[in-house]
Amino acid sequence: MSRTQQPWPPVDTEPPKAHPDAPAPGTDLPQHYARCFGCGDQQEDGLHLRAQVGDGHTIRSRFTVTEAHQGAPGLAHGGLLACAFDEALGTTVGNLLRKPAVTGKLETDFLRPVPVGTTLVIDAHLDGIAGRKVYVSAEGRMDTDDGPVAVRARALFVLVDLSHFVNHGRPEDLQAVAQDPKLLGRLPVEVNP
């Protein structure tokens, strides 16, 4: 199988336009949900991604592979690397557009094995928008922002109403958030757009 990429975005798109209230370049982004496996500080073995807004339509995230993230001895599990990219890409869509969205499709290319202890520096970029469809891509470099590329990912996120989360979330978790709103960090989306 060749690594030849299909055209991206796969459909005609409008150029992305960041929301006027999107956080400015240089802003460190807080976790969006304390129990999120990607960024939450209440998930002991989670990925604990940390993200910062970059220039243009970009967000840089960092994630350090720990012993809990192994798939083979001393190497990161590919599914957890995909999870890190899902989080980094979703953070990019949510914070720059300030609209709720969910992953519809996520593709990953694993180019190099990623040992435990590596910090992946993930640069994600909004590529285009077609109606509710938001196309976004990222690459993850090993340890430094000019390190070798280990993983590339591209995704389609679909804009949804906030009711998506209320209608589908497990009631006890929704109730926990209602009782302790601090479980949600600064919401990356407008509640009343």
Ligand SMILES: CCCCCCCC(=O)SCCNC(=O)CCNC(=O)[C@H](O)C(C)(C)COP(=O)(O)OP(=O)(O)OC[C@H]1O[C@@H](n2cnc3c(N)ncnc32)[C@H](O)[C@@H]1OP(=O)(O)O
């Ligand atoms: C700050 C926050 C960070 C969060 C990071 C983590 C993000 C996540 O992990 S989200 C959780 C994982 N994702 C999910 O649970 C989503 C589950 N799926 C769904 O709920 C639905 O299928 C959903 C909302 C994606 C789409 O359903 P629906 O709203 O009915 O829209 P639908 O009409 O089917 O699709 C909208 C458009 O997207 C397209 N589309 C949807 N899925 C796909 C797909 N897999 N491939 C290609 N196109 C797709 C459709 O073809 C349609 O295109 P068009 O407008 O041109 O007709």
